[in-house]
Amino acid sequence: MTMEEFYKQAGGNYKEVYSRLRSKDRILKFILKFPSEPSFETLRQALSTNNMREAVRASKMLEDACLNLGFGSLYNASRELAEYLNIGGSSDIATLWNKVEETYNRTVAAIGELQGQEMPV
């Protein structure tokens, strides 16, 4: 899998990410770091304990990570959830969260595939 193919799967654009971070090694380094980034798990825990304030903070962290790494699909899913939480909604949280989780798992799976083929220099 090339970087371009990975980003197509992640709903992003490798050229755009490269134009900002300006180093393939840097981009790869942080892509591979993403699965261990705690914001997704923090968001899951916050939603399960109904801690909306923490959920909003965690969703912001997840959005920032997705923005920086150009994970467009996951950014859109978490953004939708964050906006819903900000207006105080509750009935659709499960549906929105499921979407975030699916997209997250797909992104992490693609990272796994990338890791097998691309090693940072």
Added chain:
Amino acid sequence: MTNSQKKVKNKILIADDSEMNRSILADILGDEFEILEASNGTEAISILQSYGETVSLLLLDMVMPEMDGFEVLAIMNRVSQNVPVIIICQEENISQYIERAYALGAADYISPPFDSLVVYRRATNIIKLYAKRDVTSAMAENEDKFAKAARYEEWPASERTLELLEQERIKYSFFASMSKEVQFEYKNNPPVIRISEFGQEKFNIKELIVDPQNDKSLMAIIGEKNYQHLVAALRAATPYNPIVQSDCEINVNGEERWVRVICRALWPNENSSHYTGVIGKLTDIHEEHMRMISLQHAASHDPLTGICNHAHAKEKILSYLHNYPEKKYALALFDIDHFKQVNDVYGHMSGDHVLQYVAKKLRENASIGDVFARIGGDEFEIFLEYDDNPNAQIDKIFSSLSGVCEDVSFTVSMGVSDTELLGRNYDVLFRCADQALYACKRSGRGAYRFYDVTMKESAYFKETIGTVRKN
């Protein structure tokens, strides 16, 4: 390369709760700068305190747990921390945050997704700009002071005000250091205490303490109970009655010391219900306090035996009789048989030792809560609580008192009265115990007797013993 030739890197502090943000920014800037990291505002303030103005730049996220970016900026302003700040916030929130951040002194902002060139340029440009500003300020300070003073009247009013404020600050710091008092200032939002330089040295503590109630180093000094007591007193203060004073014992570098805390609560206006700040000072009163304790002890205790004197014992007994009306008490008076002879035969020093011996036996055999005193000469008083019958306790104490002290063999005679028979008037109890003691002496000494109604005061008693007591 020698140490002197190695370039010392400028420090950049990155304060952001997102580890990914911190990592990316550190990666962009880490080649040229030494990176320090904080995951919340409290950590950021702590790092700024430790490193001071050796930090060349702060990258500050506005949304963080514990203390957000605005609160960090507010604290930095309060302590005139001159580290330039670039805030981090999402593009969509810029309009919401930026005006307030600029008002608090932020210099610029960056937003995810980070552009490495933009981040690097903004960071380096701000650092260079502030470095030039510091050089210019230093040059201005070297200007001919007379020429500067001569133009004082031409200064704009704001500059004169700042100059006056700076002079007031210098005066305040000077007098604070001369007074040997620990001065402090507290602001509510966010909760921060600022300690004077003298206080920092005395307590070995930092200048700024964020969230003081949960600061371990502060609580180790002042103690949780003292802190809560002070907070409660301040909450009870009003704009018309704003001063709070409290004496308490604190820990100063491992030593317990008494201090006096005097502070004044501050309100934004006289109608406010909650204070927004406090100013105050701590003065060491340990020697004065211990002298007072010593004087109080001397006033209430017999100097020879160290036990209570009559006045102090009476005060305690009256308190018990008043506060515990349901409890049963016995009052005993005793003296040393033929004590005058002890002094005449063995000397007054031996007599003193006998008195001290008796007091020691009282300490060893009385129960916690019992009151015992030397009421004069060779006479002692005991006051104790009992459940059903005081006989066993009286017997135990009486048996312990007679004995031998430095080859002086002696006995005691004791009279006892109790509340069940006589009621709770101290003078009645005392007088009846005295009559019982007199009856004991008449019937041979070396024993104890409980008062009974047959021991009503004889004319002889009233005329002789009663008169002596009164005198």
